[in-house]
Amino acid sequence: MIKTRFTELVGVEHPIVQGGMQWVGRAELVAAVANAGALGFITALTQPPYAEYRQAIIESGIKIVETAGNKPQEHVTEFKKHGIVVVHKCTSVRHALSAERMGVDAISIDGFECAGHPGEDDTPGLILIPVAADKVKIPIIASGGFGDGRGLVAALALGAEGINMGTRFMCTKESPIHQLIKEKIVANDERETELIFRTMRNTSRVAKNAVSTQVVAMEREGATFEQVRDLVAGARGKMVYATGDADEGIWSAGQVQGLIHDIPTCAELVSRIMRDAEAIIQSRFEGMMSGARRQAAE
Numbered sequence: 001m002i003k004t005r006f007t008e009l010v011g012v013e014h015p016i017v018q019g020g021m022q023w024v025g026r027a028e029l030v031a032a033v034a035n036a037g038a039l040g041f042i043t044a045l046t047q048p049p050y051a052e053y054r055q056a057i058i059e060s061g062i063k064i065v066e067t068a069g070n071k072p073q074e075h076v077t078e079f080k081k082h083g084i085v086v087v088h089k090c091t092s093v094r095h096a097l098s099a100e101r102m103g104v105d106a107i108s109i110d111g112f113e114c115a116g117h118p119g120e121d122d123t124p125g126l127i128l129i130p131v132a133a134d135k136v137k138i139p140i141i142a143s144g145g146f147g148d149g150r151g152l153v154a155a156l157a158l159g160a161e162g163i164n165m166g167t168r169f170m171c172t173k174e175s176p177i178h179q180l181i182k183e184k185i186v187a188n189d190e191r192e193t194e195l196i197f198r199t200m201r202n203t204s205r206v207a208k209n210a211v212s213t214q215v216v217a218m219e220r221e222g223a224t225f226e227q228v229r230d231l232v233a234g235a236r237g238k239m240v241y242a243t244g245d246a247d248e249g250i251w252s253a254g255q256v257q258g259l260i261h262d263i264p265t266c267a268e269l270v271s272r273i274m275r276d277a278e279a280i281i282q283s284r285f286e287g288m289m290s291g292a293r294r295q296a297a298e
């Protein structure tokens, strides 16, 4: 068991979060993550409009909400009025600090490695997490590029109170996407992502495929959003998960694909991460320390 300020804040067993994932963060995945002792979030983007969704969250007694994007104030104010814990996900220290001022309870901070929107600063987690930990007072969850026990220990060492994982949870037995896409994630290595919408300053890290490569090439030639709109249509991306054809449209995945080699259940995944993290701390690190102590004593 690893107890942190975050596990205390939200009352979960393990310092592991499954962040919002459009089309993927549905009840079956979130329930499996929760039953594994971690914190899972159902994704609102699967079912807008926001204000009504927010009201439904409050009325149904949900206790913890993840927000993202640059204008969370109206959500934060409303959720805090009802005693709901708000975890705000962002990609820069300045946005983390402004969310802290707005009254959120924890920050999930996404490094450049992450799937989805990494922002425009291109700061990898190895820098972003400790810089944020130095400046933000509320608990920080490290996000982007995490998939195993080594990552969890590294995040804790950098000053975070836990990890958030998207791509890794997407590739589990309970994840509601086609088996062939899970197998594609396992087959992919860390180079199989692409950054689309760079030229529009709305960068998104997605799985590299025929469509993403075409979009990036068109952007290089100066294409506008209108010109790539059909290629990047959400309906096409959704079809990827339904049909298992990885080239059908744009779908999100991070560089952590290079660390994903299997399709476990969420329970297997979470317990493996915790077991490995504890072994690193108790055996590997403690072994290094006691080896050094022995040498000093000799």
Ligand SMILES: Cc1cc2nc3c(=O)[nH]c(=O)nc-3n(C[C@H](O)[C@H](O)[C@H](O)COP(=O)(O)O)c2cc1C
Pocket: 019, 020, 021, 022, 024, 043, 045, 068, 069, 089, 110, 113, 114, 115, 116, 117, 143, 144, 145, 146, 164, 165, 166, 167, 168, 170, 251, 252, 253, 254, 255, 256
């Ligand atoms: C398939 C997929 C869909 C995602 N959709 C959203 C989304 O709708 N909103 C959001 O804030 N983040 C979204 N993300 C980002 C994740 O919440 C998380 O921040 C990210 O996956 C962390 O990086 P990782 O994939 O390296 O773990 C998505 C990620 C994936 C893999």
